[in-house]
Amino acid sequence: MKKGTAKSLQAFAIELAVYSVLVICYFFLVLHLLGDWLYRLESQHRYMYAAVAILLIAGQAVVLDTVTTLLFRFLRGRGK
């Protein structure tokens, strides 16, 4: 295996490990806190739930994309 490829794979493995820890924290903290509120919103205020749902998924996409990109850049930079 080429040295560059091995380094990329190593950086990716570290990124995945750090990311997994962050995601597990996210599961138990954020989703646990939001769960009941979203459940009540879904059963009582459907229109507001629809707006919150689309904002949450879009917001998470932007935040997680930024986090993984920064994480990858940081680990790549340290590798060099």
Place this chain on the structure above:
Amino acid sequence: MFFPISNTHINPIYLAVVGFIIGILGGFFGVGGSFIAGPALRLMGVDWNYAVGTDLAHIVGKSIVAARQHRTLGNVDLKLGLFMAIGTIGGAEGGAQLIQALKRAGNVNTVVSWVAIVVYLGIAVFMLWESGTTLQSDRRRSPRKIKGAESKKDRSAFGPVTQRIQRVEIWPMITLPTSGIRISLWTILLVAFIGGLFSGFLGGGAGYIRMPSMVYVLGVPTHLAVGTDLFEIVISASYGTITHAIKGNVDILIALVMHTGAVVGAQIGVVATQYFAGPKIRLAFVPLPLIGAAIVVYTLMTGHKL
């Protein structure tokens, strides 16, 4: 983990892994991946209506990540994507109306299943023939390996037909500098409408129809078709998510967990497109509609809806 909205217990790791696999497919092929996500949620006991709506919400998040990544690589034609979104939303409404008409006639499952099988098989056979022929002629023309930016220059065995379609002059003609084409607005809207029609009729984002249509009918280079399709999916799937959420078909908590895996998968998929030429991406696309067809055949033969 308990998801109170859909009243189901699902392991979050399972959801993240499913999201990861769909993310790779989405980033590489520009598809939503509903043919995997729907059955994967059903296997965990999620009701069919929640599976459809939640899948759409997850597609929005995954497509935002993949489209952002493709945009940094210059693979998104925003102007084309916006026109496509208009046609897709119109087509999706038409597809939904068609389903309602078939429901009233009482034969919705049989008709939709057979249409799906014919369409999926047709796409797979056509793309296998076209990409195979293009790759063979490329090998005869130039034996050198194609890498990096060179790999975005696209050739297709279907090229002469595409050029004839582009020459159809129906006002207004639209110039798309990013894609390097000039084409009638009506052709773009028609392609998007048909994609949307299948999306409303067969479910999911219908990327398996739209991505090949953009390449073969509009003449958009494959890399740009993948990126632009993802951008367009963000708009049309957002519309679908809102309408399904209002009808009570979206468990956003499941979508958020699935999306954590999809973020990493989508980034891998996008990076991978840089290492493959257009015809190779199209050849690798062939198994996707075949998997879709196999799922429909399975449901027809067993009577179980995955």
